[in-house]
Amino acid sequence: MRATPVNHLEILEAEAVHIIREAVAELERPVLLFSGGKDSVVLLHLAGKAFWPGPVPFPLLHVDTGHNFPEVLAFRDELVGRLGLRLLVARVQDYIDDGRLLERPDGTRNPLQTQPLLDAIADHRFDAVFGGGRRDEEKARAKERVISLRDEFGQWNPRNQRPELWDLYNPRHRPGEHVRVFPLSNWTELDVWRYIAAEGIELPGLYYAHDREVFDRDGMWLAVGPYSAPREGESARTLRVRYRTVGDMSCTGAVASSAADVDAVLAEVAATRITERGATRADDRLTEAAMEDRKKEGYF
């Protein structure tokens, strides 16, 4: 007799729960990187399942660029309060204010997140850092392990990664090192949306179609707001848009969309012809290897 087959979403869920439990069982001080974006919301949902009926046994860490969408911060605080979790915030703004980091000429703050992230990991001696990264997002991520070792400088060495065999993970590390743990490694954008629909997971409203004042920069719709405004030659207009990713408001683009609920978004994602990051992240367009370079330095 064959065992009951389980469909691919159930397998992805079971795999993620297994990974989360392994890292927590083997390491001392886990933390979950939480931005309020859909991948971190799904990751938190899975952590909730992994430890049910107990609470999620680790805090959340938000590396705050200071360029957030206000509705995402509100969503973050409401969710954290409802689940009774501890939220730590590492602020890029603090680093700019006291001169440890310099604002970039292009105003983009995503690359500036690395230092506050590494400092927070060191200060709190976190040794297992959960992230919502997926291998389908980007070609450097396609080569990263589920449990990925970082040296004492937080660096990723793509040429010397631990082999990962069967479902036996090795999260052990020397003092000062830590591991990044990516339970959603094998999920695609479509899987994440299917799971959100199947589980009825709540997201910040900007993932669904809404009217917003935007302007066109390099073929991307950026929101008009405190951190980004049209320059000369760029003009603002109101469009029906939604966001496929949520990050630094100054470099995260919206897409024109009328998908107002999860089923409509699912249909749209299934039919899309542009990758999530290609459509919405100016910082990944910097160079062919932008993500690879940032990861080596210790980025998410």
Added chain:
Amino acid sequence: MSTLTTTPTAPTLLRLATAGSVDDGKSTLVGRLLHDSKSVLADQLAAVERVSRAKGLGHVDLALLTDGLRAEREQGITIDVAYRYFATPTRTFILADCPGHVQYTRNTVTGSSTADVLVLLVDVRTGVLEQTRRHLAVAALLRVPSVVVAVNKVDLVDYAEAPYAAVAAELAGVAAELGIATVHTLPVCALSGDNVVTRSGRTPWYDGPSLLELLEAVPGASEPTDGFRFPVQLTLRPQEAARDPRHVEYRGYAGRVSAGSVRVGDEVVVLPEGVRTRVAGIDLAGRELEAASAGQSVSLRLADPVDAARGELISSVADAPAPVTEVDAMVCWLAERPLAPGARVLLKHGTRTVQARVGELLAGLDLDRMAPVELERLALNDIGRVRIRLAAPILAEDYTVSRRGGSFLLVDPQTQGTLAAGMIRGHTVFGNDFEPAAGWEI
């Protein structure tokens, strides 16, 4: 509450690994598979077109789709296993793309360890190379359930049947030698897409399925279905921290079913202690299940107040594995530093990590001849048979019977790095005069 119900139309998941020798067109085949199954999006394709033009190529080089890192693009090589995702209406695929030339054993062993299917590329003009034999040997050693060989570049032999048929016959011979039950072969031209996603009109003498059709049809994961195995990851005992006051007394054992299935009411045994009890409940985060089967992450409630901790195994009773403190195993050495005689290591089996000492190296394995060979020591990419003594018992199973129950890692207690991947060859302490199912006698 979960609504992830299994319906007949829900896609299933297949994990495949690709391997091949240098210049056999593997990256092109993978690129073609992604492209023709419409898994490549417009901006990715535009980037590849741009780079192809910049390199002065007359065609769009689909191999560029799978080159990930800057060093790889600059040197035109593939450094490490990369993972790709594509889907059809009936199946979603996780593809581990294993480079052929650099550290082929380490990479192919890694990719094969999770694969349901190995897709191997062979150039129709060169036929079975040494490296082809090694890849097939690794697939046999790692017990990959299905092997598909795409015989590539049939355009370069004018789509003629005879050269393909010769290679296919040679492959069948090698597979039989290695004890691989079935090898599916098919003629393809990755560059133009013949028989990759759609069947080609240029090979009328081949009436079988395209590669993608084949991948949609092969059976998925195959852990044994009798013999329930549940390595305990964690004890869930929230007490006052419970999210709901009704659960302050809750005590469950969290884990992933590694083989077989279990139903509420089944008798089980907690190993290595050997305490027997019954399954009182199966929980999937607040949803009560009647049964759970291989691959599912759940928590089990037991009828008696048994103290099952991480590293213990909840098993069906009749066929429960015996605790052993010595194993006879094939190990693939994955670390730069060679195995030192008598090395003290950590051994991770399931959720159990024990101290261990690697004893004598009984023999090395020559992948080219699939025969024992004398080796002084095990170095990076070597495979050999060793005896390992354990400071505490593990619940070992034969790898040929269960990939999950028979696999382990060796970990360096100083660097904490992964040293080796191991496969258990039967039991050596509590008898069970086990002989592997097919030809691995060395």
